[in-house]
Amino acid sequence: MISRDECAALDAVDPLAPLREEFTLAGGLIYLDGNSLGPVSRAARERVTQVIDHEWAEGLVKSWNSAGWMATPTRLGDRLAPLIGAHAGEVLVADTLTIGLAKLIGGALSLRRDRHVILTEIANFHSDIYIVRAMAHFADRDVVVRTIAREDLAANLDSDVALVMLTHVDFRTGEMLDLAGITAQVHDVGALMLWDFAHSAGAVPLDVTGANVDFAAGCTYKYLNGGPGSPGFIYVRSSFQGVLENPIPGWLGHARPFDFELDYAPAAGMQAFVTSSPSIVALAVLDGALDVWNRVTIDAVRAKSLVLTDLFIDLVEARLPGVFTLATPREHARRGSQVSLRHPQSYGVVQAMIERGVVGDFRDPDIARFGFAPLYLRYVDVYDAVEHLVGVIESEDHLAPRFAVRQAVT
Numbered sequence: 001m002i003s004r005d006e007c008a009a010l011d012a013v014d015p016l017a018p019l020r021e022e023f024t025l026a027g028g029l030i031y032l033d034g035n036s037l038g039p040v041s042r043a044a045r046e047r048v049t050q051v052i053d054h055e056w057a058e059g060l061v062k063s064w065n066s067a068g069w070m071a072t073p074t075r076l077g078d079r080l081a082p083l084i085g086a087h088a089g090e091v092l093v094a095d096t097l098t099i100g101l102a103k104l105i106g107g108a109l110s111l112r113r114d115r116h117v118i119l120t121e122i123a124n125f126h127s128d129i130y131i132v133r134a135m136a137h138f139a140d141r142d143v144v145v146r147t148i149a150r151e152d153l154a155a156n157l158d159s160d161v162a163l164v165m166l167t168h169v170d171f172r173t174g175e176m177l178d179l180a181g182i183t184a185q186v187h188d189v190g191a192l193m194l195w196d197f198a199h200s201a202g203a204v205p206l207d208v209t210g211a212n213v214d215f216a217a218g219c220t221y222k223y224l225n226g227g228p229g230s231p232g233f234i235y236v237r238s239s240f241q242g243v244l245e246n247p248i249p250g251w252l253g254h255a256r257p258f259d260f261e262l263d264y265a266p267a268a269g270m271q272a273f274v275t276s277s278p279s280i281v282a283l284a285v286l287d288g289a290l291d292v293w294n295r296v297t298i299d300a301v302r303a304k305s306l307v308l309t310d311l312f313i314d315l316v317e318a319r320l321p322g323v324f325t326l327a328t329p330r331e332h333a334r335r336g337s338q339v340s341l342r343h344p345q346s347y348g349v350v351q352a353m354i355e356r357g358v359v360g361d362f363r364d365p366d367i368a369r370f371g372f373a374p375l376y377l378r379y380v381d382v383y384d385a386v387e388h389l390v391g392v393i394e395s396e397d398h399l400a401p402r403f404a405v406r407q408a409v410t
């Protein structure tokens with residue numbers, strides 16, 4: 001088994017190690033929840049201060065022009081595009097992930113008017129299921145949502161299917177689906193493919209161009225560290241631009257918003273998917289948060305992520321044999337950047353870990369979830385986290401009565 005000294009030696013030669021200094025993490029904290037809410041970075045603080053103190057305080061309304069505020073959703077989309085393998089002009093940062101999905105689902109339904117089925121999977125995130133059912137309900141024709149088991153996808157693909165919507169990395173188990181393979185299967189029956197990248201963007205390399213993905217959406221507060229509730233993003237392949245309609249139009253997606261025309265005429269490109277005034281302060285945080293990607297590639301992040309997660313799995317199995325069941329696939333190609341452990345008292349385990357300064361989270365019914373963000377995590381953090389886990393299990397802290405009642409956010 002690897003020793004703590006050997007972990008420290010890995011940190012000493014880690015090319016990503018200096019990036020940790022860009023982030024604010026309270027002393028001693030081992031943060032394994034960057035897959036839920038990433039930490040604040042120095043660049044994010046600086047950028048938001050500049051926007052508030054100069055562009056807003058001094059420039060006031062003039063900044064819509066002089067500071068380029070109107071172009072922020074497309075400009076940040078272009079900054080984000082390389083992280084998902086998209087071209088400039090194919091990504092927009094606006095709204096939230098669920099709203100982004102609504103726009104893409106609504107648009108896709110009107111591109112396949114002769115088809116009436118949407119497929120998604122039963123293990124998908126509940127918000128994704130709510131919004132896909134709502135968009136089907138409010139469609140201008142009868143549309144059926146089939147919420148199927150993952151392994152039944154092929155059996156359900158036929159010429160009735162208009163759209164398939166799947167989340168690329170499972171939020172519970174961390175399983176990663178085959179982006180290119182599934183997209184090709186879906187295209188084979190003439191359906192459209194929409195991917196949710198909530199747990200993928202900033203965590204694993206994505207190639208929407210190579211995989212021929214039609215549409216995708218994601219959020220920016222997880223591995224992209226854009227801050228609580230930061231705006232989401234949508235991707236629309238260039239061949240669908242000018243074709244896919246925005247079902248939630250607003251004045252700022254109009255070709256000429258300041259002509260105040262009563263008839264809607266969409267702007268060119270991704271601007272057509274803008275509805276409302278951009279959230280300039282929130283976008284400023286994200287703008288700063290994206291600076292770290294000027295210094296590191298997603299491939300380097302992925303390489304370290306796989307070593308961190310392998311290390312965590314190996315240490316848990318060596319130190320606590322038989323205590324947890326691994327819910328995350330071991331194969332690298334089938335794993336995102338989190339490790340999920342099943343245990344009957346997972347909620348108590350996670351809470352007891354938090355008391356010891358190791359932050360993970362709990363997902364119903366029995367999953368203790370640990371996210372590994374290579375931008376700021378050290379190998380020794382993984383070692384120490386497992387030592388704390390051993391301490392919790394050996395002391396039976398996780399069985400304490402104070403963990404019997406769950407908090408609102410788990």
Ligand SMILES: *Cc1c(COP(=O)(O)O)cnc(C)c1O
Nearest residue numbers: 096097098125127167171198219
């Ligand atoms: C985090 C997450 C969301 C959250 O959606 P918001 O609209 O940004 O609150 C949705 N779907 C998945 C799969 C997620 O992991």
